[in-house]
Structures are given as C-alpha cells and as structure tokens.
Amino acid sequence: xxxxxxxxxxxxxxxxxxxxxxxxxxxxxxxxxxxxxxxxxxxxxxxxxxxxxxxxxxxxxxxxxxxxxxxxxxxxxxxxxxxxxxxxxxxxxxxxxxxxxxxxxxxxxxxxxxxxxxxxxxxxxxxxxxxxxxxxxxxxxxxxxxxxxxxxxxxxxxxxxxxxxxxxxxxxxxxxxxxxxxxxxxxxxxxxxxxxxxxxxxxxxxxxxxxxxxxxxxxxxxxxxxxxxxxxxxxxxxxxxxxxxxxxxxxxxxxxxxxxxxxxxxxxxxxxxxxxxxxxxxxxxxxxxxxxxxxxxxxxxxxxxxxxxxx
Numbered sequence: 001x002x003x004x005x006x007x008x009x010x011x012x013x014x015x016x017x018x019x020x021x022x023x024x025x026x027x028x029x030x031x032x033x034x035x036x037x038x039x040x041x042x043x044x045x046x047x048x049x050x051x052x053x054x055x056x057x058x059x060x061x062x063x064x065x066x067x068x069x070x071x072x073x074x075x076x077x078x079x080x081x082x083x084x085x086x087x088x089x090x091x092x093x094x095x096x097x098x099x100x101x102x103x104x105x106x107x108x109x110x111x112x113x114x115x116x117x118x119x120x121x122x123x124x125x126x127x128x129x130x131x132x133x134x135x136x137x138x139x140x141x142x143x144x145x146x147x148x149x150x151x152x153x154x155x156x157x158x159x160x161x162x163x164x165x166x167x168x169x170x171x172x173x174x175x176x177x178x179x180x181x182x183x184x185x186x187x188x189x190x191x192x193x194x195x196x197x198x199x200x201x202x203x204x205x206x207x208x209x210x211x212x213x214x215x216x217x218x219x220x221x222x223x224x225x226x227x228x229x230x231x232x233x234x235x236x237x238x239x240x241x242x243x244x245x246x247x248x249x250x251x252x253x254x255x256x257x258x259x260x261x262x263x264x265x266x267x268x269x270x271x272x273x274x275x276x277x278x279x280x281x282x283x284x285x286x287x288x289x290x291x292x293x294x295x296x297x298x299x300x301x302x303x304x305x306x307x308x309x310x311x
C-alpha cells in the first residue's frame with residue numbers, strides 16, 4: 001500500500017509517520033516544507049529507509065509522487081499564531097486542500113483522511129457530537145471548515161474528516177509554549193500558577209499518541225460509509241482547577257519546587273467555558289478509544305522537566 005502523508009514535519013505528522021512505518025506492507029511518501037526537519041526525519045527513520053520517501057513540498061504545487069497512490073493523509077496546515085492573515089489561511093488550508101484532492105484523483109487515490117479541528121464547532125454547545133452544528137469563529141477554524149466541505153464533497157473517494165481536540169504529549173516537536181508544556185516549565189522554574197476567574201472553565205486534551213492511532217485507523221480500517229466525520233478527543237473534559245491540582249501533585253512527587261496556585265478572581269475566565277468532544281462514534285465504528293488519562297499525560301511533562309533540572 002502506498003500512502004502520501006502531508007505535514008510530516010509537524011508535531012502530529014511525525015508521529016503518524018512513525019506509526020505508519022511499523023506496517024511492513026506500507027510505503028510512505030512524507031511531505032513537508034522545512035528542509036531541516038525533513039533531514040531530522042531522515043535520521044530518525046534511517047532504519048526504515050527502504051519504506052520511506054521524503055519530499056520537500058508545499059500545498060502550492062502538491063505532486064509528491066509519480067504513479068498510483070492508495071491513501072492520502074492530509075495533516076498539513078498553517079494556523080495561528082504562526083499565521084493569522086486570512087488570505088494565507090485560505091490559500092494554504094482551503095485551496096491547498098483542493099489542489100491536493102485534484103492531484104489525488106489523478107493518482108488514483110481511494111481514500112483521503114483530512115485532519116481537522118474541534119474549532120469548527122465554535123465555542124458554544126459542548127460537548128459536541130458529529131451532528132452538532134458547526135460555527136467556526138476564527139479565520140483558522142473557518143478555513144478548516146471550508147476544507148472539510150471540499151473533502152466531503154469530492155465524488156469517487158472515501159473521505160474521512162477527523163476533528164481533533166487540542167493536542168499534547170511529549171514527543172519530538174512538542175509545543176512547549178502551549179498547555180500543558182507551558183505550565184510544566186513554569187513549575188520547574190518555581191513560578192506561581194495563575195488561575196483566572198473561577199477555574200471551572202473546561203477543556204479537552206488529546207494525547208498525540210492517541211491521535212496517531214485514530215489517524216492510522218481512519219487510513220487503514222474498513223469504513224461504514226464513504227463520507228464520514230469523526231470526533232477525536234480525550235474522552236472527557238477537565239477543569240482548569242483539576243488540571244492545576246494534578247500538576248501540583250505530580251510536581252511534588254517528582255521533587256520539583258512546590259507548585260503555588262494563585263487565584264485571580266477579579267480577572268475574567270481565561271478560556272472558553274466548555275470545550276469537549278463526544279467520541280462515541282469513533283469508539284463504536286472504528287474501535288478507537290483514548291488510552292491516556294490526563295494524569296498520565298501531565299506526568300510525561302513533569303517527568304521531562306524534572307530530568308532536565310538534574311542535568
């Protein structure tokens with residue numbers, strides 16, 4: 001089986017690549033824009049060189065391979081804060097997807113897996129199921145919604161849209177500037193953790209290795225229909241209070257400075273009130289279920305920070 005993977009140099013894409021290369025029957029063409037990151041992938045997967053082709057390309061002119069391809073996994077996109085200009089978001093995330101779909105049609109692609117985001121639902125009405133109305137409120141979310149419509153509207157192709165919750169997990173390319181990496185680093189430096197508002201605002205976190213299993217299942221398993229959307233989340237939402245409490249407990253267990261939680265009740269809640277995906281559909285139809293608890297995921301970060309302090 002021949003698979004083309006876009007966004008292979010990203011946080012998620014690199015881990016999807018690692019998973020796909022475990023299958024002996026699969027050959028992967030991995031595409032990315034950054035030459036240095038592609039070189040890092042070449043080193044990381046040197047033991048699988050016979051199964052892997054690395055291609056520097058972007059979505060302006062997507063033509064990763066010559067000849068037939070069976071599956072395209074489209075994980076490439078631009079997003080905030082790296083990109084906020086609406087025209088760039090449209091040209092890359094929407095028109096780039098259109099160009100890739102056209103190339104895939106000519107290459108005989110049978111299945112197209114599109115990595116989307118929970119942001120297409122907007123900020124109200126959680127927990128969201130796949131039948132919930134979409135109401136994107138940011139230019140990035142709008143671009144992903146528009147790309148979804150292109151994918152699902154393409155005839156003669158099995159199309160899978162995966163709406164992912166916020167990714168986390170310690171792996172190459174981890175986003176240390178985002179939750180929970182940012183919080184773990186603050187604990188390691190002995191900085192207070194500030195809870196804005198009530199701390200009862202809830203969010204959904206998806207471990208990157210759970211996301212990888214969902215992408216792999218969507219690419220390789222039989223599907224109940226040729227046009228389908230799946231939510232992929234952590235299985236339940238968590239409050240900021242719960243999250244910080246677990247960070248504090250694990251910091252103590254790993255010998256980090258005691259985590260001081262400071263409350264700023266005068267400040268409005270620092271996040272949307274409730275973000276959560278219902279994942280029952282993908283559990284039922286593909287047999288996927290999240291494997292990482294929030295505590296296990298946080299422990300990865302705290303353990304990593306603790307080890308760095310000892311070096």
